[in-house]
Amino acid sequence: MNSDADTLGPLRVAIIGAGPSGSALAILLARHGGDVTLFDDGRRPDLLVGESLVPAVVPILKTLGIEEETASFSRVKPGVSFVWSPTDRVSVTFNRFAPAVFPYAYNVPRPRFDDALLAKAIASGVRHVATRARLQPTTADESRGELALAPETLAAAPALDGRPPHLIVDATGRGRHAARVLAIPARLGPRKDVAHFAHFEGFRWDDAPGQVLIARGEAGWSWCIPLQERLSIGIVLGQDDAARLGRTPEERLERAIATDPWLSSIVGDGKRVTGVATYANYQMISERGHGRGWVMVGDAFGFIDPMLSPGVFLALRSAELLAAALAPWLGRRAIPSPAELDSALASYVDLQRAMLSAWFELVAYLYDGRLAALIQAGRGWMPKNPGFVKRTMQEHIARHVGLLASGAATTSRYSRGLLRLLSRYGLRGVDPAELAIR
Numbered sequence: 001m002n003s004d005a006d007t008l009g010p011l012r013v014a015i016i017g018a019g020p021s022g023s024a025l026a027i028l029l030a031r032h033g034g035d036v037t038l039f040d041d042g043r044r045p046d047l048l049v050g051e052s053l054v055p056a057v058v059p060i061l062k063t064l065g066i067e068e069e070t071a072s073f074s075r076v077k078p079g080v081s082f083v084w085s086p087t088d089r090v091s092v093t094f095n096r097f098a099p100a101v102f103p104y105a106y107n108v109p110r111p112r113f114d115d116a117l118l119a120k121a122i123a124s125g126v127r128h129v130a131t132r133a134r135l136q137p138t139t140a141d142e143s144r145g146e147l148a149l150a151p152e153t154l155a156a157a158p159a160l161d162g163r164p165p166h167l168i169v170d171a172t173g174r175g176r177h178a179a180r181v182l183a184i185p186a187r188l189g190p191r192k193d194v195a196h197f198a199h200f201e202g203f204r205w206d207d208a209p210g211q212v213l214i215a216r217g218e219a220g221w222s223w224c225i226p227l228q229e230r231l232s233i234g235i236v237l238g239q240d241d242a243a244r245l246g247r248t249p250e251e252r253l254e255r256a257i258a259t260d261p262w263l264s265s266i267v268g269d270g271k272r273v274t275g276v277a278t279y280a281n282y283q284m285i286s287e288r289g290h291g292r293g294w295v296m297v298g299d300a301f302g303f304i305d306p307m308l309s310p311g312v313f314l315a316l317r318s319a320e321l322l323a324a325a326l327a328p329w330l331g332r333r334a335i336p337s338p339a340e341l342d343s344a345l346a347s348y349v350d351l352q353r354a355m356l357s358a359w360f361e362l363v364a365y366l367y368d369g370r371l372a373a374l375i376q377a378g379r380g381w382m383p384k385n386p387g388f389v390k391r392t393m394q395e396h397i398a399r400h401v402g403l404l405a406s407g408a409a410t411t412s413r414y415s416r417g418l419l420r421l422l423s424r425y426g427l428r429g430v431d432p433a434e435l436a437i438r
């Protein structure tokens with residue numbers, strides 16, 4: 001950023017990774033005048049996690065201009081049912097909380113969703129470079145920043161004409177490429193789970209169409225996500241419990257289904273039509289989210305947990321927040337000074353970190369049983385024909401839990417405070433430990 005030519009716009013941004021965070025950011029920056037190069041290794045396995053979206057994603061899809069296309073290959077998700085035990089199911093529908101919460105979400109086949117976002121980015125003027133990009137630490141000219149595109153990566157984008165980008169964005173997901181190159185540690189979450197999942201056809205559905213099911217098992221929990229033709233079934237459990245189920249991911253998933261009466265009734269005579277994918281040890285937040293001339297978005301910055309499905313929302317929202325932080329320099333002739341850029345990135349990083357922490361806190365209520373205990377206590381407290389005051393109070397509480405879990409207001413101080421207060425003083429003798437997810 002030293003030479004005169006380098007102080008003139010448009011802002012040159014290199015984004016590494018075309019998952020939801022990278023492609024969404026590319027669209028938003030290009031649309032407002034950024035000069036964007038999006039490197040992607042084209043890795044799209046048949047199965048990718050991130051299929052169930054929260055309602056707060058839908059307004060972002062509208063902004064990106066891909067809601068209609070997403071709807072064409074996805075299933076509308078009206079809500080979520082929590083199966084605490086075979087006889088205890090709590091169903092939540094998003095439209096109950098509208099308009100504060102968007103009234104629906106989608107269940108998406110992820111490879112197709114990612115392809116749609118990438119196609120939109122290209123149509124928005126983003127330069128797509130199909131290669132596995134490599135970053136390296138800078139040594140010669142520190143004012144250029146801490147990170148640079150490796151020579152072969154820069155050469156793979158001839159339109160850059162050998163000029164380094166003003167900003168490098170790490171959107172490589174859990175690969176955390178920038179963090180690895182700069183040896184940046186991550187704060188790990190408390191759970192060391194493994195998840196196995198696959199798609200099934202010919203299953204028997206026992207809930208509203210599109211409703212996502214989360215079921216507590218003897219060990220861990222499972223998800224059922226209805227797609228257009230298929231059902232995605234996943235199990236999430238500790239490493240030791242997983243090992244007890246079998247040696248291979250296939251054995252483990254099959255055994256988990258066979259030994260769970262509810263899951264086996266859903267699968268019935270259905271057939272697994274894909275391989276079994278595995279993810280492990282995913283809870284982490286990077287200790288640094290940016291440095292001079294570079295920044296992280298999406299999972300590369302932090303990933304919480306599959307519980308409550310916040311991942312794609314956090315990825316898309318990080319793209320929105322970063323694009324907003326860079327807005328003053330998009331479409332302008334002048335680019336930010338290193339100090340200006342640093343301060344814009346720092347304010348984005350603070351917001352994204354606050355969001356990640358809020359989701360960490362919320363997910364803990366599910367795992368340690370406090371949320372289930374609160375629901376049970378609430379039921380006991382409500383008579384068959386509740387009066388106005390009790391009904392209003394219950395609606396108020398449910399609405400704030402909805403605001404938190406839908407992504408509409410997960411960082412809200414009031415909603416979080418209310419949940420903290422209730423789970424401390426409102427459990428009315430119900431023991432959360434009995435409802436915890438092991």
Ligand SMILES: Cc1cc2nc3c(=O)[nH]c(=O)nc-3n(C[C@H](O)[C@H](O)[C@H](O)COP(=O)(O)OP(=O)(O)OC[C@H]3O[C@@H](n4cnc5c(N)ncnc54)[C@H](O)[C@@H]3O)c2cc1C
Binds near residue numbers: 050134173311
């Ligand atoms: C078990 C499990 C279940 C989950 N379930 C859900 C769910 O139901 N709903 C939900 O919203 N989220 C879920 N998630 C989280 C969700 O998958 C992620 O949060 C989301 O995919 C993050 O998007 P991203 O763009 O940050 O990263 P990614 O989706 O990981 O995209 C990164 C992209 O970068 C590319 N790439 C990587 N390295 C390079 C390189 N060097 N050069 C070029 N390209 C590169 C990759 O090929 C990939 O396309 C789940 C996660 C786990 C672990």
